[in-house]
Amino acid sequence: MVDPIKDELIYRVLYIDLSRKTFWVRSRPDLFNKFLGGTGVATQLLKEELRPDVDPLSPDNVVVLAIGLLTGLYPTASKVVAMFKSPLTGNLGESHAGGRAAIAIRMAGYGAIVIKGASEIPVYLSIHEGKVEFKDASALWGVRSSLTIGKVLREREPWPGLRTIMRIGRAGERLVRYASVVLETYRHFGRLGLGAVWGSKKLKAVVIGGKRSVPVADVSEYRKVYKEIFDEITKSPVMQKYHDLGTPHNVMPLNVMGALPTRNLTSGKFEDAEKLSGESFAEYSLARRVACAHCPVACIHIAVIRERYPHEKYFYTTRYIGYDYEPIYALGTMLGVSDRDGLLRLIEEVDVAGLDAMSTGVALAWTTEAFKRGLITEKETLVKPEWGDWKTYIEMVRYIVKQPNEFYATLALGTEEAARKYGGLEFALTYGKNEMPGYHTGPGAHLGYLVGLRHSHLDNAGYSIDQKYIGKQYPPPEKLVDEIIEEEAWRQVLTSLVLCLFARGAYKPATVVKALTPLGLKLSEEDLRRVGFEIYKEKLKLKLALGYKLDELKLPKRIFEIPTPNGLITEEYMIKALEYYRNKVSEMLK
Amino acid sequence: MNIKITRLGRVSSSTKQVGKYVRLVVTDPDLCVGCMSCMFACARRFPEGGLGRTAIYVRSVGGVERGFTVVVCRACKDPPCAKVCPTKALIPRSGGGVILNPNLCIGCGNCREACPFNAVQWDVYANKPVICVHCGYCVDFCPYGVLALEEVA
Numbered sequence: 001m002v003d004p005i006k007d008e009l010i011y012r013v014l015y016i017d018l019s020r021k022t023f024w025v026r027s028r029p030d031l032f033n034k035f036l037g038g039t040g041v042a043t044q045l046l047k048e049e050l051r052p053d054v055d056p057l058s059p060d061n062v063v064v065l066a067i068g069l070l071t072g073l074y075p076t077a078s079k080v081v082a083m084f085k086s087p088l089t090g091n092l093g094e095s096h097a098g099g100r101a102a103i104a105i106r107m108a109g110y111g112a113i114v115i116k117g118a119s120e121i122p123v124y125l126s127i128h129e130g131k132v133e134f135k136d137a138s139a140l141w142g143v144r145s146s147l148t149i150g151k152v153l154r155e156r157e158p159w160p161g162l163r164t165i166m167r168i169g170r171a172g173e174r175l176v177r178y179a180s181v182v183l184e185t186y187r188h189f190g191r192l193g194l195g196a197v198w199g200s201k202k203l204k205a206v207v208i209g210g211k212r213s214v215p216v217a218d219v220s221e222y223r224k225v226y227k228e229i230f231d232e233i234t235k236s237p238v239m240q241k242y243h244d245l246g247t248p249h250n251v252m253p254l255n256v257m258g259a260l261p262t263r264n265l266t267s268g269k270f271e272d273a274e275k276l277s278g279e280s281f282a283e284y285s286l287a288r289r290v291a292c293a294h295c296p297v298a299c300i301h302i303a304v305i306r307e308r309y310p311h312e313k314y315f316y317t318t319r320y321i322g323y324d325y326e327p328i329y330a331l332g333t334m335l336g337v338s339d340r341d342g343l344l345r346l347i348e349e350v351d352v353a354g355l356d357a358m359s360t361g362v363a364l365a366w367t368t369e370a371f372k373r374g375l376i377t378e379k380e381t382l383v384k385p386e387w388g389d390w391k392t393y394i395e396m397v398r399y400i401v402k403q404p405n406e407f408y409a410t411l412a413l414g415t416e417e418a419a420r421k422y423g424g425l426e427f428a429l430t431y432g433k434n435e436m437p438g439y440h441t442g443p444g445a446h447l448g449y450l451v452g453l454r455h456s457h458l459d460n461a462g463y464s465i466d467q468k469y470i471g472k473q474y475p476p477p478e479k480l481v482d483e484i485i486e487e488e489a490w491r492q493v494l495t496s497l498v499l500c501l502f503a504r505g506a507y508k509p510a511t512v513v514k515a516l517t518p519l520g521l522k523l524s525e526e527d528l529r530r531v532g533f534e535i536y537k538e539k540l541k542l543k544l545a546l547g548y549k550l551d552e553l554k555l556p557k558r559i560f561e562i563p564t565p566n567g568l569i570t571e572e573y574m575i576k577a578l579e580y581y582r583n584k585v586s587e588m589l590k
Numbered sequence: 591m592n593i594k595i596t597r598l599g600r601v602s603s604s605t606k607q608v609g610k611y612v613r614l615v616v617t618d619p620d621l622c623v624g625c626m627s628c629m630f631a632c633a634r635r636f637p638e639g640g641l642g643r644t645a646i647y648v649r650s651v652g653g654v655e656r657g658f659t660v661v662v663c664r665a666c667k668d669p670p671c672a673k674v675c676p677t678k679a680l681i682p683r684s685g686g687g688v689i690l691n692p693n694l695c696i697g698c699g700n701c702r703e704a705c706p707f708n709a710v711q712w713d714v715y716a717n718k719p720v721i722c723v724h725c726g727y728c729v730d731f732c733p734y735g736v737l738a739l740e741e742v743a
Contacts, residue, residue, distance in 0.1 A: 007639075073639040075627065103626070107641055154652070161649025162641065184654060213633065213642030213715070223634055230627070234733045290654045291625035296733050298623035302655050320655035 004033065004520040006215045010069060010111040013045065016125065016132055018201050019059055019117030023132040025110075032111055033521075037068025038498035039094065040535040041112055042083035043542055046092075049114055052545045056087035056193075057175060057200035059118035065105065066113075068498040072106035072214050073222075074515055075230050076503035078292040080105065081495060085546065086192040087200075088177040088359070088414050089433040092543045094454045095194055098292035098300075099187035101164035101208065102498065108210035115203070124167075124205035126157055137204035141173060146182045146354040149205060159209025167205035168195040169354020171401045175199050176412040178359035178435070182351065186300050186322035187292065190356040191456060192434060217520035225514050229506060234296050238505040242299035245278030246289070247325035250438075252277045257470065257565040259441040259463075262333045263387050264365035265429055265558050268440050268565075272338030276328050285340060287320055295500065305344050321348045329438030330361025335368065336387030349394045353401045360400065362435035363415045364393055370424040380407035380422070426557035431455045432548075436556075442466035442474070442566030446559050447577050448484055453539050458501050460488035470565045477577035481584060485536070492535035493528050537588055544589075550582045611685020611742045613665035614646075614724045621734045622658040624648055628728035628737060635727055643713045645722035660736060663687050663709045663722035671701035671710055671719075680721070685742045690721040 005011075011029045016022075031041045042064040054060035063084045070077035080101045086093030105113065108127055122137040140149055146169030153165050164183055171179035172195030179195025180188045189195075198204070216222045233239055241249040254260040255273035262270040274280060287304035291297065302320050309315040321344045331350065332343045350357050368385040370376050378384060382399060383392045403409040411418045415435055419428035429436035431449040437457035439445045448462025449455050457463055465483055469475065475483070490509075491501065499507050507515070509525040516523055523531075560569050632644040646662040665686030672680040672688045679694035680701055697717035702710040711720040726739040 072641070075630075103641075151653070161647065186654065211641050211714070213636070213638045214640030215638055219637040222639070223637060226634065230731060288655060288657065289623055291623040293624075293626050294630060296623075296625045296627050296731075298625060298734075300654075320653075 004217075004522075005029075005069065006217050006520055009109045009212070010037070010106070012110050013112045013114060014110045014127070014132070015114045015116070017117045018115065018119045018123065018134075018203060021119070021134045028111075032069065034531075035535060036493065036496035036531065037071070037111060038066050038079075038081040038496040039083075039492055039539065040496035040531070041068075042066040042081050042094070043535065043538050045112060045114055046083050047538075047542055047545075049116065050085060052547070054085065056085040056090065056093075056197060059201065061085050061197055061200070063115040063194065063197055063201075064112060065101075065115075066498070067102045067105050067111060068496050069519060069521065070497040070499060070515060071102045072294065073216065073519070074226060074294075075233055076295045076297065076500045076506070077498060078102050078295040079495070079498045079500050081498055082181075082189045082194050084194060084197050087175070087196045088193040089455070091432065091546045091548050092453065092539070093192035093194065093197075095189040095191045096495065096498070097181070097183050097187050097189045098295070098500065099164055099183035100162075100293040101166060101183055103293035104159075104162065104164040104208040104210065106214065107162060107212055108208050109212060115201070118201040119203065122202045122204050124153070124207065125203070127206065127208040128159060128163075128210050137202075140204050141202075142170070144170065145352040146170075147185060147352060150182070150185050153205060153207055157207045157209070159211070162211050163207060163209030165205065165207050167354075168198045168203075169352060171353045171355045172196055172199035173204075174401055174403065174412070176355060176400060177414050178356040178363075180354050180356045182354055185351075186290070186302060188356070190358065191454070193356075195354050216518050218518040222518035225518060229511065229515065230296065232506045232511075233503060236506060239297050239503065242502050243297050245282055246299045246301040246323075248276075248278030248281055248301070248323060248328055250278070250325045251328060252279070254439065254441075257441070257467075258563065259439055259466075259565050260333055261329060261429075261436070261438055261440045263336045264334060264369045264427060265436075265440060265562055266369075268562055270333040270336075270338075273333065275338050275340055276332045276343065280340065281323055285323075285344065292500070295503075297502070299502065303344050305341050319348065321345075321351070323347060326438055327357040327361070330358045330435075331364075331393070333438075334361045334365040335390070335393055337390045337393070338388060339390060342390035346390045346393055346397070349397045353397060355397065355400065358437060359414070359435040360397060362429050363400070363411055363418070364396055366415045366419060366424060366428050367396070367411065369427055370419075370422060373424065375423045376407065380405070429556050429558060431555070432553065439463035439466075440559070440562065440564050442469070442564040443477075443569050443573055443577065444480055444484065445564075446555055446569065447480065447574065447581075450553055450555060451484065451578075451581055452488060453536070453543060459491065460484040466564070466566055474566050477573055478580045481577050481581045485581075485584060489532040489536040490529065491532075492539070493532040496531075496535060540585065541589065550585060553578060612724060612726065612739045613686055613742050614662055614722060614726060614729070615664075615738055615740050616660045616662065617736060617738050619660050619736065620657055622648060622660055622736045623734060624650060624654055624658045627731040627733070628660075631728040631731035635725070642715065643711075643720050645711050645720045646728055647709075647711055661707060661709050663724070664707060665724060665742065670704040670706070674700040674704040676700065680719075685724075687724060688721060689723075690719060692716070692718055695719070
């Protein structure tokens with residue numbers, strides 16, 4: 001078979017062995033032609049490389065980073081997929097990040113990178129011009145702030161403007177199971193603990209850079225389709241909200257409908273939501289908007305805080321902090337924090353440590369409620385957690401990293417682990433051990449988190465199905481499950497190509513067909529949907545091989561107690577939905 | 591030099607009057623979000639995807655929070671890059687800047703060294719400079735108005 005894609009370098013998979021400090025490249029047209037890249041290819045590479053029973057924090061765990069056929073060719077193809085065994089859930093870990101990484105990987109001449117083994121000493125990798133350099137990171141290990149690591153490597157490494165600097169913070173080094181990898185300071189592989197996996201491998205950072213041409217098969221058609229998509233993205237009202245206020249656009253609408261999880265989801269409304277709204281941030285705090293590489297939307301919103309040094313007259317520090325909807329939910333409303341600058345400082349601390357904002361917020365929210373109920377005392381928490389007290393929460397973030405006692409060492413394993421030990425499982429908001437995203441919109445959202453293969457709200461957008469039905473007849477469980485699976489299967493196509501899901505409205509199936517054609521890949525909409533289902537099934541199989549148990553799927557009790565915009569969720573409805581889902585799955589895998 | 595800012599955005603053949611020249615200008619780098627759409631647009635002229643050949647270059651000024659710098663030929667009237675070209679491959683262009691004759695270019699890189707703005711980009715495959723021709727194709731792909739074409743008097 002002749003490879004349809006003209007750019008052969010996309011087929012190249014870079015394998016790096018940290019134990020032996022070696023690397024090699026294999027061309028895998030089979031994978032990219034069939035699975036498009038990203039999620040699809042990463043699933044296959046992980047299946048090939050990972051023994052299912054390995055300890056996620058042992059040298060045997062494997063990290064795959066993958067981009068797709070559209071990376072470097074079309075706008076908003078700006079994401080990288082990371083896949084690994086998650087130390088938080090013990091199951092499949094998949095996390096997506098923007099920044100400059102996707103473009104940098106394609107420009108460096110690879111389609112995917114597989115990182116195996118573990119180093120004895122801290123190292124960082126410098127990947128450019130066909131080489132992988134293993135560099136001593138002993139001096140970087142233990143540095144308090146992940147931001148400093150970025151600053152240091154920016155000076156030392158080549159390809160400014162055309163590179164990514166991915167690194168972990170102290171949380172990753174100290175194996176907090178929800179540690180993140182920070183990219184370009186304001187983007188993250190946030191979820192499911194990739195940072196801890198890097199920490200266990202003594203991998204402090206990865207810098208990738210380069211510059212090259214990507215040939216296409218039909219140049220004039222490529223330019224034409226590019227322009228159409230570019231215009232759609234820059235002029236469409238769908239993208240406008242990400243562009244204007246960014247993701248915090250969601251704060252007010254969700255609060256009005258009563259879907260904004262507040263104080264460990266003891267309410268769906270936050271009385272001070274206006275102070276944390278996208279509008280308020282834009283008016284009082286916004287300093288600059290920036291974009292991921294090759295995305296004209298520029299949804300990244302960066303706030304500024306100006307702080308006076310307490311003992312020095314006329315000395316100020318001016319700092320920049322990225323804000324998005326999910327951190328505002330997890331570290332703001334979930335903790336009852338209404339002081340905008342306080343929230344920004346808390347977000348900053350989480351970034352400095354290199355933690356996932358969502359898991360950290362939910363863990364702290366559970367801790368606060370457990371403390372108030374007397375399940376734990378100051379002996380465990382060392383401080384007195386109180387809703388809204390962001391200064392105490394900053395101290396607690398530091399304790400999660402430092403783990404000075406058994407309680408914090410347990411909390412560093414995840415909210416569910418802590419709740420199993422200290423009680424309060426009924427209000428521990430976790431799904432397959434992953435902490436909850438910020439939407440309490442109805443059954444769709446919660447079912448979506450539970451059965452979504454990443455346990456992410458972006459897997460299947462159950463929250464958006466919910467919002468469609470507000471004030472209308474909510475569909476029966478079977479229909480909800482069908483909709484969720486259908487959407488998740490399609491999204492596998494988008495995250496394999498790899499497109500940003502915020503641009504999903506611009507990349508309808510017909511547009512994706514058009515975008516692939518000039519590259520030499522002739523697929524119909526039907527073909528694409530089939531590939532989506534195929535990837536969905538492959539990922540599900542991988543999850544099952546890693547120990548995913550469909551009959552052990554459980555929802556936190558709390559979600560049935562607090563009304564959603566679609567009314568109270570009933571256990572009966574969810575039991576039926578799960579039963580139907582299990583049947584669908586066994587049918588699908590037959 | 592008398593320059594009239596026209597903010598044409600696009601120069602159609604009708605605005606390209608005889609005897610009038612245009613040049614690409616960076617109107618305000620603080621408007622730049624670093625999306626690199628201009629760089630990808632320039633590469634499509636060649637025509638190809640990626641960033642292998644692009645005459646415009648965007649990078650942060652030291653962390654994206656501090657903003658970006660947009661580096662591109664500013665169409666010098668007396669271009670230093672042309673002065674140091676040993677083979678006369680770079681010839682001053684009417685209206686400023688230079689025109690590259692790739693057949694004469696030996697890839698010595700003197701031009702890159704000579705430009706104080708570091709605006710001479712490099713094609714590593716051909717080992718020759720990538721020279722901005724001030725066509726304005728990138729302007730159409732900058733949604734933030736960072737780039738514009740202006741008439742050179």
